[in-house]
Amino acid sequence: MTLADPPLDAPPDAAGRVLCRREGAVARVCLSHPGRMNAITVAMWRELARLFQALSVDRTLRCVVVQGEGGHFAAGADIREFPQARGDMASVVRYHREILAPALAAIESCPHPVVARINGVCVGGGLEIACQCDLRIAARTARLGAPINRLGFPMAPDEMRGLLKVAGHAVTLELLLEGRILQAEEACAKGLLTRVVDDAELDGEIERCVGRVLAGAPQAAQLNKRMAARLSRGEPLNDEEYRRFFSYAESPDHREGVRAFLAGEAPTFTGDWKE
Amino acid sequence: MTLADPPLDAPPDAAGRVLCRREGAVARVCLSHPGRMNAITVAMWRELARLFQALSVDRTLRCVVVQGEGGHFAAGADIREFPQARGDMASVVRYHREILAPALAAIESCPHPVVARINGVCVGGGLEIACQCDLRIAARTARLGAPINRLGFPMAPDEMRGLLKVAGHAVTLELLLEGRILQAEEACAKGLLTRVVDDAELDGEIERCVGRVLAGAPQAAQLNKRMAARLSRGEPLNDEEYRRFFSYAESPDHREGVRAFLAGEAPTFTGDWKE
Amino acid sequence: MTLADPPLDAPPDAAGRVLCRREGAVARVCLSHPGRMNAITVAMWRELARLFQALSVDRTLRCVVVQGEGGHFAAGADIREFPQARGDMASVVRYHREILAPALAAIESCPHPVVARINGVCVGGGLEIACQCDLRIAARTARLGAPINRLGFPMAPDEMRGLLKVAGHAVTLELLLEGRILQAEEACAKGLLTRVVDDAELDGEIERCVGRVLAGAPQAAQLNKRMAARLSRGEPLNDEEYRRFFSYAESPDHREGVRAFLAGEAPTFTGDWKE
Numbered sequence: 001m002t003l004a005d006p007p008l009d010a011p012p013d014a015a016g017r018v019l020c021r022r023e024g025a026v027a028r029v030c031l032s033h034p035g036r037m038n039a040i041t042v043a044m045w046r047e048l049a050r051l052f053q054a055l056s057v058d059r060t061l062r063c064v065v066v067q068g069e070g071g072h073f074a075a076g077a078d079i080r081e082f083p084q085a086r087g088d089m090a091s092v093v094r095y096h097r098e099i100l101a102p103a104l105a106a107i108e109s110c111p112h113p114v115v116a117r118i119n120g121v122c123v124g125g126g127l128e129i130a131c132q133c134d135l136r137i138a139a140r141t142a143r144l145g146a147p148i149n150r151l152g153f154p155m156a157p158d159e160m161r162g163l164l165k166v167a168g169h170a171v172t173l174e175l176l177l178e179g180r181i182l183q184a185e186e187a188c189a190k191g192l193l194t195r196v197v198d199d200a201e202l203d204g205e206i207e208r209c210v211g212r213v214l215a216g217a218p219q220a221a222q223l224n225k226r227m228a229a230r231l232s233r234g235e236p237l238n239d240e241e242y243r244r245f246f247s248y249a250e251s252p253d254h255r256e257g258v259r260a261f262l263a264g265e266a267p268t269f270t271g272d273w274k275e
Numbered sequence: 276m277t278l279a280d281p282p283l284d285a286p287p288d289a290a291g292r293v294l295c296r297r298e299g300a301v302a303r304v305c306l307s308h309p310g311r312m313n314a315i316t317v318a319m320w321r322e323l324a325r326l327f328q329a330l331s332v333d334r335t336l337r338c339v340v341v342q343g344e345g346g347h348f349a350a351g352a353d354i355r356e357f358p359q360a361r362g363d364m365a366s367v368v369r370y371h372r373e374i375l376a377p378a379l380a381a382i383e384s385c386p387h388p389v390v391a392r393i394n395g396v397c398v399g400g401g402l403e404i405a406c407q408c409d410l411r412i413a414a415r416t417a418r419l420g421a422p423i424n425r426l427g428f429p430m431a432p433d434e435m436r437g438l439l440k441v442a443g444h445a446v447t448l449e450l451l452l453e454g455r456i457l458q459a460e461e462a463c464a465k466g467l468l469t470r471v472v473d474d475a476e477l478d479g480e481i482e483r484c485v486g487r488v489l490a491g492a493p494q495a496a497q498l499n500k501r502m503a504a505r506l507s508r509g510e511p512l513n514d515e516e517y518r519r520f521f522s523y524a525e526s527p528d529h530r531e532g533v534r535a536f537l538a539g540e541a542p543t544f545t546g547d548w549k550e
Numbered sequence: 551m552t553l554a555d556p557p558l559d560a561p562p563d564a565a566g567r568v569l570c571r572r573e574g575a576v577a578r579v580c581l582s583h584p585g586r587m588n589a590i591t592v593a594m595w596r597e598l599a600r601l602f603q604a605l606s607v608d609r610t611l612r613c614v615v616v617q618g619e620g621g622h623f624a625a626g627a628d629i630r631e632f633p634q635a636r637g638d639m640a641s642v643v644r645y646h647r648e649i650l651a652p653a654l655a656a657i658e659s660c661p662h663p664v665v666a667r668i669n670g671v672c673v674g675g676g677l678e679i680a681c682q683c684d685l686r687i688a689a690r691t692a693r694l695g696a697p698i699n700r701l702g703f704p705m706a707p708d709e710m711r712g713l714l715k716v717a718g719h720a721v722t723l724e725l726l727l728e729g730r731i732l733q734a735e736e737a738c739a740k741g742l743l744t745r746v747v748d749d750a751e752l753d754g755e756i757e758r759c760v761g762r763v764l765a766g767a768p769q770a771a772q773l774n775k776r777m778a779a780r781l782s783r784g785e786p787l788n789d790e791e792y793r794r795f796f797s798y799a800e801s802p803d804h805r806e807g808v809r810a811f812l813a814g815e816a817p818t819f820t821g822d823w824k825e
Binding site for chain 1: 643705
Binding site for chain 2: 718744792800805811
């Protein structure tokens with residue numbers, strides 16, 4: 001059972017998996033739990049963490065797309081596991097701090113741009129995953145929310161942080177206090193989504209988005225991600241941080257970008273660069 | 276006189292009051308200053324603080340609705356009192372730090388979900404009150420703003436904080452530097468409102484909103500509010516804070532929520548719980 | 551060459567300048583680089599810093615409008631200068647920290663309200679300038695973005711801070727990772743703009759906006775700007791900061807604002823006031 005209505009014909013023991021397919025410089029991470037709207041099991045959270053840790057150190061990668069299999073992004077954590085996996089206080093703490101938090105942190109700290117391809121149901125843990133991605137592109141019929149107030153518990157701190165970063169204080173509390181499910185357009189107006197397209201346009205827009213990311217220099221993307229996270233901490237940068245940041249200046253891609261622009265050519269970025 | 280045009284037939288000495296009506300687990304707080312569009316007097320600010328302090332410790336309460344009487348939310352602080360109540364620097368400081376700030380702080384720190392029902396004029400101090408509520412639902416003809424630049428003074432720090440939290444830096448400065456009055460739709464697009472409905476739908480939507488809040492577990496709502504406020508401070512949580520947060524795991528409502536969900540039943544939450 | 555397509559008939563050595571015209575209490579700062587869509591040269595960044603430092607200490611000033619000459623706001627930094635002005639790491643650091651950062655800081659710290667009048671192309675450094683203004687009013691056909699990922703480098707920290715303040719984490723990364731150019735309406739929906747008007751209405755709306763600013767007390771505007779910046783730092787104010795803030799209470803304009811309001815008259819603000 002998940003936060004959305006489960007299909008009655010779902011095989012109760014269909015196994016959940018996180019699949020990863022590599023296409024050139026792009027990795028497709030797929031949440032897959034057939035018949036369960038990709039409800040995320042403990043095994044899937046762990047695999048998600050392991051997978052993103054591996055993708056993060058892959059220097060040939062340029063972009064990651066996270067998606068769900070079969071019409072939905074993800075219906076949240078698999079609640080059927082709760083009595084066993086988070087039945088008392090010790091296991092609740094373990095579940096949130098040692099299983100969910102590391103998976104979300106692994107996505108957040110991925111140095112490559114991460115795009116969420118959102119369709120169908122994207123609630124609870126599914127929304128938490130989407131909020132750790134850099135770009136959230138949704139089909140118009142997608143539904144988003146975090147109706148966990150009906151389950152009797154609040155959103156864990158390391159999960160709420162992602163919503164706050166993306167949508168701010170007021171929208172985060174709106175989602176959690178009312179437990180309402182939002183259509184994609186409303187979610188987008190509230191800042192939860194990067195953009196919304198017609199369902200038939202979703203894959204095309206994802207490809208265009210990935211194409212735009214790939215047209216840029218990889219280290220520029222990585223430094224932009226790292227600096228945006230760093231600046232949100234508020235304290236001024238020290239000289240060593242400035243120096244490390246600006247070390248890109250000696251990279252081949254920086255020289256190539258300016259050269260190509262002035263020559264009126266398309267740049268060819270290699271990603272070769274070491275701080 | 277208020278920041279909006281006062282009706283000419285207003286009795287100059289109509290008394291302002293803050294009324295509170297209890298309906299089961301819901302408290303209705305009503306700003307009432309007849310003929311003055313609920314302009315908020317010193318006595319009303321003090322009553323608002325006192326009232327919210329009392330509501331905050333009421334463990335049988337589940338939701339608070341703040342509204343105005345007779346077609347308006349509130350037209351701001353009662354400026355007729357200014358010559359006497361804030362005529363020199365000492366009284367200006369006292370007015371803002373010892374009268375307004377505690378009232379706004381009492382709303383902000385209320386552990387129960389607080390919904391603002393906004394219609395008519397919601398400006399100045401009225402908007403400041405609305406920004407301390409968790410949800411702001413407005414009628415389409417509502418008007419919002421903070422045109423105090425025409426009064427020759429800036430918004431006090433403890434008042435501005437609420438606007439910054441809800442609408443951010445750019446929108447807060449837009450409101451204060453231009454002193455423009457926004458229609459509800461524009462205010463909503465800028466993040467100042469949770470949602471806008473047709474005037475005839477306002478009470479219905481407030482009931483639905485309250486119903487959604489009441490369908491959730493009380494302690495989940497309280498922990499979500501507290502944690503959203505805590506996380507906005509930026510510093511990492513320590514282990515004791517995590518432990519206190521996750522102590523909900525042993526509550527009857529947490530067990531009931533998961534049990535009911537897995538049984539396909541509606542949960543019955545009691546709110547019985549002690550950290 | 552700039553981040554947008556340069557017109558072919560541009561004289562390659564047209565000089566860029568920053569012009570300033572004074573009209574009563576309003577200063578018009580104009581980015582002017584004819585035939586180059588106002589691409590901003592090193593000399594222009596320096597002049598911008600110098601100019602805003604001078605405007606900042608001018609106590610007779612009440613509002614600043616920043617605009618571009620001839621159909622565009624600004625097409626970003628002048629990339630033709632890059633091989634010479636930021637060719638190696640030392641000069642890259644110098645360019646961003648000693649040339650761009652001080653110009654942006656001078657706009658940000660200007661005590662007077664600053665309005666950006668945005669039309670045509672507003673990208674890269676042009677967008678960075680706009681984000682340091684208090685209000686951003688754009689023509690419907692304006693285009694905004696920061697497509698520097700194609701140039702092989704990331705946005706410098708002191709430049710990114712302005713985007714984060716105005717549009718938040720998610721929108722800033724969207725702009726930088728995709729390098730997409732947004733139409734004004736989309737940029738406004740994402741919080742990058744204060745408002746969008748038809749092209750033919752742009753000058754009229756700028757005048758109305760300036761008129762609204764001028765209708766307020768100058769010190770109220772300055773204190774609002776300063777306090778919004780101060781509160782974004784998070785730490786509580788100390789008593790001395792409160793005392794300095796509330797010292798406006800003894801100003802003639804404060805007394806005039808309340809007096810005029812209660813008398814039903816339009817106030818006459820002088821700006822005479824010393825903390």
